[in-house]
Structure formats: structure tokens, C-alpha cells
Amino acid sequence: MSTDFQQARTALGARLRELRTEAGLTVRALAAECGWAPSKISKLENGKQTATTSDLDTWASGVGRPESAPELKGRLAGLESTYRSWRRQLAGGHRAVQDALGAQHEKTTVLRGFTASVVPGIFQTPEYARSVLSRYAELHGAARDIEAGVASRIRRQEGLYAPGKRYRVLLWESALHVRICSPAVLADQLDRLMSVNGLSTVDLGIIPLTAEVRIAAGDDFWIHDDRLVIAESWHAEMWLDSAEDIALYRRVWDTLAASAVSGRSAHRIITRARAALTDSP
CATH class of the missing domain: 1.10.260.40 (lambda repressor-like DNA-binding domains)
Structure with a gap:
């Protein structure tokens, strides 16, 4: 707590x-x-x-x-x-949770994020999103309206094509290999990730497993225009708007970004993860 x-x-x-x-x-x-x-x-x-x-x-x-x-x-x-405990939030359904996040995305011009275990929702395919939401629904015993939650999450991706928006996202390389879905769904997700990596609104950084880092991976978080941080844990989301908290998470993001690679280097890492799926038995 x-x-x-x-x-x-x-x-x-x-x-x-x-x-x-x-x-x-x-x-x-x-x-x-x-x-x-x-x-x-x-x-x-x-x-x-x-x-x-x-x-x-x-x-x-x-x-x-x-x-x-x-x-x-x-x-x-x-x-x-x-x-915001997941238990309380999910009592109102997955769509309500995703709609609340979508409302913050609409207000945000520059979104900085970090995820360590899964491809972030803003880049997810419907099938991958369904797998992720279903697994966490099982964990919290909240299986209602998953399809509505998936639809709301996918609608949020319209911002990727909106002029003036900027998505600066850091992804730990391990997230490219996590089998939270079937290999076929993960393969499609990695293809999708490679395609969004070329969008003008997206700055995707991948932190290689072999990179020297100043801090280790922690909980996923998103910084909305330096006005709000939404950080996730197993039991809750924290919506933080104090100047001190925002400054801390911005330092964390900047520190992690120093170890990330982008552009063609990031593309090669995704390609390598995609090839590993093809090569696996």
C-alpha cells in the first residue's frame, strides 16, 4: 500500500x-x-x-x-x-478502466512511458490486448466485458495518427519474448510493433538485456505532459500529480532512456525476437 x-x-x-x-x-x-x-x-x-x-x-x-x-x-x-485498486476499478468493468485512461490520452500531447513485461497497450493488436486483459482478469477475478475493454484500448491508438501528438515509449527487451499469448499472436504483435516504430508520432526506445543500466526495471508508468503520472502495480494504479512525484518519474524515465536504443537498432532487436519465434519448436 x-x-x-x-x-x-x-x-x-x-x-x-x-x-x-x-x-x-x-x-x-x-x-x-x-x-x-x-x-x-x-x-x-x-x-x-x-x-x-x-x-x-x-x-x-x-x-x-x-x-x-x-x-x-x-x-x-x-x-x-x-x-485506485484494481479490485475497485474492475468492479465497474474493463471498459470503464480503459475509457478513463483514454480520456487522459486525449488530453495529453506528449506521453512518456515505460513498460518492462508486455508490449504497451498503445501499440497492441486486438488479439494481444485480449490475451493480456484476459490473463489479468483471471488474476483479479474480473472477467466481465473484456471485449468492450479491448475495443476501448484499441480506440486509444487513434492518437498515434493525430498531428501534434508524441509518444515517447521505452520498452525492456524482455517484453518482446513474454509468452502471455500464443506464439502466433506474439508474432503478429511484433510485426505491429515494427510498423509503429516508423510512425512520425512515435519515438520507441528498447533497452537491451545486455545494456549497462543505472537503475533496474521497476513498475510500468506513464507521464502525461508533466502534469500526471499513472504508475501500475499488481494491486493498484497510482495517479500522481504532485510536482515532486512527477519530477521523480521524469528522472527515472530519463535515466532508463539513456540505456535505450532506437531507430534501426531497435528494429533489429524486434526482428531478432520475431525470428526466435519462428525458430522455436
Whole structure:
């Protein structure tokens, strides 16, 4: 769990406790008002559990301050805008997740990204995207509307042909070999990657496995016009907009880019990965 998220959740809990004590209610008394177990009150106040909007409505009514609900929901929205668990996001379906990312892409002129394990969504074929989303859907138990998610992800690629857009993407060479799909699908994906490498809007850098690097590969991330960073982990996305966080990720990107090759050198690495598929039994 990110430190920023936990601090925000603890701060929300402190505000909930403040409202309870101002109302002169004990933990047990508020629990009775809300129809909850006392342990839920304690968990929310101590930042051990994330409140829902319904929880906040119930709390505000329970302490006799229904007018405080919008404030509490605002705090929750701020918390979720930084830390977005996959479980919560995928409860609304894959399309909702992809549409939210698409909205950020539309606002962005220069997108800098880094991926270490798979070809990034902005370059994916539909079949490869389907394989990727399906595997992660299995992991999180969220198999609904995968096809709608694939369609939304592919629509995002219209930006590759939009004048004024710029995609500066770094890819760890290992991602070219990951068998998250069938060999045939991966072969088509590598062909697609070679074709987008020639687009005027795309600067593709590949970090060779044999390259000397100043830092090792970490989580995937995307920097949107130096105004927003979206970083991924196994359990969540972090949407970071503080100047400090953006500056850090920009330094990470610049450091990784120093070890990358581009142009014909990148094309040769992709070609080599493609040939390895043909040669494999």
C-alpha cells in the first residue's frame, strides 16, 4: 500500500473520529446508530479500512451531521484519485478502466512511458490486448466485458495518427519474448510493433538485456505532459500529480532512456525476437 494512500486514509479516519467525538458518541453508540459492528467504526477511524460513499452517508447521519457528507466524500474522492485498486476499478468493468485512461490520452500531447513485461497497450493488436486483459482478469477475478475493454484500448491508438501528438515509449527487451499469448499472436504483435516504430508520432526506445543500466526495471508508468503520472502495480494504479512525484518519474524515465536504443537498432532487436519465434519448436 502506498504511503500517500495510507496517509490520506488515516486523515479521513481522523476526521470521522472528530465528528463522532463532537457529537458526544462512543464507538458503541455510533455503531448502534449505523447498524454496524463496533469494530467497523474502529477500523474506519484508524485508517484500517477504506470507507465507501454509502458508509460516509451513514456516518454523517449517525453523528447528526448529514451536511458533512459532501466534505467526507470529497476526501474519499481525493484519496481514490491517487490510489485506485484494481479490485475497485474492475468492479465497474474493463471498459470503464480503459475509457478513463483514454480520456487522459486525449488530453495529453506528449506521453512518456515505460513498460518492462508486455508490449504497451498503445501499440497492441486486438488479439494481444485480449490475451493480456484476459490473463489479468483471471488474476483479479474480473472477467466481465473484456471485449468492450479491448475495443476501448484499441480506440486509444487513434492518437498515434493525430498531428501534434508524441509518444515517447521505452520498452525492456524482455517484453518482446513474454509468452502471455500464443506464439502466433506474439508474432503478429511484433510485426505491429515494427510498423509503429516508423510512425512520425512515435519515438520507441528498447533497452537491451545486455545494456549497462543505472537503475533496474521497476513498475510500468506513464507521464502525461508533466502534469500526471499513472504508475501500475499488481494491486493498484497510482495517479500522481504532485510536482515532486512527477519530477521523480521524469528522472527515472530519463535515466532508463539513456540505456535505450532506437531507430534501426531497435528494429533489429524486434526482428531478432520475431525470428526466435519462428525458430522455436
